[in-house]
Amino acid sequence: MIDKRIASLAEAVADIFDGATVMIGGFGEAGSPIELIHALIDQGAGNLTVVNNNTGSGHVGLAALIENGQVRKMICSYPRTLGSKVFPELYRSGKIKLDLVPQGTLAERIRAGGAGIPAFYTPTSVGTPLAEGKEQRNFAGRDYVMEHGLKADFALIKCQQADCHGNLVYNKTARNFAPIMAMAAKTTIVQTNAQVELGALDPEVVVTPGIFVDRIVTVSDPAQESKLVAEGRRYP
Amino acid sequence: MIDKRIASLAEAVADIFDGATVMIGGFGEAGSPIELIHALIDQGAGNLTVVNNNTGSGHVGLAALIENGQVRKMICSYPRTLGSKVFPELYRSGKIKLDLVPQGTLAERIRAGGAGIPAFYTPTSVGTPLAEGKEQRNFAGRDYVMEHGLKADFALIKCQQADCHGNLVYNKTARNFAPIMAMAAKTTIVQTNAQVELGALDPEVVVTPGIFVDRIVTVSDPAQESKLVAEGRRYP
């Protein structure tokens, strides 16, 4: 029988290994799987490459993971959000690497990684410093850069509802990177606000089919990152 | 105000021009916009390049469009469905061209066309006759062929429900190529089983956002291709 539910956050992230590439869903706090990130802080894996659009804010969630010294490199498009202080300090002191990728190129690279596309061409970044060193090619009179698919060992994502097969639906703009990260990771670990019976999700409205999901943990009352930051909270 | 509804099928297809590339949704009869195709037969544009997974069956719908001599070339993956007699005859007599594309490559090329990706690499067809003459490249020890994005002047698709902004939802496996064809065509023309009020479709379940849709015609009781074929019907 197929039942991807896992009892605890600790169990769900137990096998994330030193040096792993970990995609983490969320655009700012929307869709950020903050409890899974905190479980990864407790677990302690280091030397991680983390893929996220941003670098977290305050001293909780992704920012706390970075502050805890577990991240060797960030692959992201915008590491300078309001309230993001941890990353800039570590970056300036040379303690963390940054691979800066335009947001749409990041999204398309992740989708390509999940879709078995090793590389594709995009007009984004042509003529800019972010295209330097990249292969360029002209199609029908326009220049494009070649970009590579991006895969990960693990994805940590958050959703609104999940069934035991791993079918997922999301809440509004919290969807953002989660569906494509679920495709691109060898092991996709989901925290869901609620679990529903198999068959409760209309097959027409499933956003992430269960084939892309490996583990589901219910976190029925997830923390809100901006509240924690406003309260000056730190993790651990 | 934005209102993409068009009163008649004839009006909806009026500007399809000789020599146009037309993507037509449907996998077999599921999702085939048969009334729009018949309107295109009435309209009479010729020398068309048609993109569809198949070549129709019997003497209605896509098969009738082909039989009527309006199609110069088919781009498809499987022109040999049960009941497909029109295309094979014309093909053998050299009256129609065929560009045979593996089904997943066809889908990805259409999506790429709609997503602004001029080319991508895929492992599909490597080492087969369908890779001949195509550029190949090795990534991380595996060979891939380069494939190009595919666009169209028009897409004819069918959906279950539409609002006046062109937001669409589909019925089961009738979804197939429609969402990506809507993205890849300059002008996307939709026949819908039903129109709904703006706001009636939950933003979480819209499959094709209205930005990809130009015209909507309601055909509330569409013909079922297999029934027409079984009855020996012909169009016109």
Next chain:
Amino acid sequence: MTTENAQKLGWNREEMARRTALDIADGSYVNLGIGIPEKVAQYVPVGREVIYHTENGLLGMGPAPIAGQEDPELINAGKKAVTALPGASFFHHADSFAMIRGQHIDICVLGAMQISEQGDLANWSTGEPDAIPAVGGAMDLVAGVKTIYVITQHCTKDGTPKLVESCSYPLTGRAVVSRVYSDLAVIDVTPEGFQVVELAPGVSFDYLRQRTAGKLQAGRQKGS
């Protein structure tokens, strides 16, 4: 060989499907080709849950509906009416083939015209000049699915071996087949060529070798 013996020799289509089903693990995501492969779903051992993908846009495909309940918009890749089980999901073609190409499907079971000892598969065209070429999703499946199983008669109707040193028909994919389930045997494709895993009832290794054109190793087969 008497007629009676001939009837007892090897597996019939149902038995081939049943034997294949034994090798599909609990929890697998599986795509079944048209023809004998479709039958595999009927024989998955009790206690295993297998989720079926059909490339036209459905995960969680169920069996054919009862007569009169067919929906022309709920079909499989062979364009036959199917059902959707609890936990199913619908998606468009690009997403469906992302599942395939991205190696998310565990097993695909396909028919074959020829299989080479390197695991090359030919199953889409005889290459005859007047044939209408048609490939569908076969090339995508063999390039993208993790494990490719083939179910096929061991020889063509005129007795020509389908397991060959090198395919003469146009290829569907190179070095893609893991295992062949024929009416005569279960055979792995290995770096040393074909290797027998199991012989069908009444089939000897010599009998099999006479009907196989590629390199054939006795391997670790059970049976005679």
Next chain:
Amino acid sequence: MTTENAQKLGWNREEMARRTALDIADGSYVNLGIGIPEKVAQYVPVGREVIYHTENGLLGMGPAPIAGQEDPELINAGKKAVTALPGASFFHHADSFAMIRGQHIDICVLGAMQISEQGDLANWSTGEPDAIPAVGGAMDLVAGVKTIYVITQHCTKDGTPKLVESCSYPLTGRAVVSRVYSDLAVIDVTPEGFQVVELAPGVSFDYLRQRTAGKLQAGRQKGS
């Protein structure tokens, strides 16, 4: 120049946004950047319906919610709380940027650090060695959206022109800007360089030329 005159010279931020809004046609799909561009939505003339896209995954974005109704999971690309209007749809990031890259969005309005007379835009980095580089979706937007409008102060705070012969800051995109709405004028980017479309109140062509580093043509402007 008296203080009173200086106050009357040019457009303020609200007026810049209002002027830009005049050029957004009924039925347009529009993406508004962070800052002054966000204000454009308030000034679209009555009778025009414009649909707003935010690249984090929403088409049909509405204004900020009333206080207390904010949803931290319903935000725009600037990470501010927004609403979803009837006819809205949510989608993931790859689909959102497919809309952008695939040239489905009609107009994007962005801020700028520099615009060259070829239409090159620099708006993401000063290139200073200790700056944290951050690009977000800017490069995708300028490469993909059909028409790029820029709203910007004509000069920096220290009076340095932002409209230049050639950008000294790292580029966001080459030859991408169609029109610039500054506090002093509306200016098209043309094959002949910058061309004035309209001068702000109290601004003369000479005044504008003194504050513009690139080639500036009087063009077909109205006003003084």
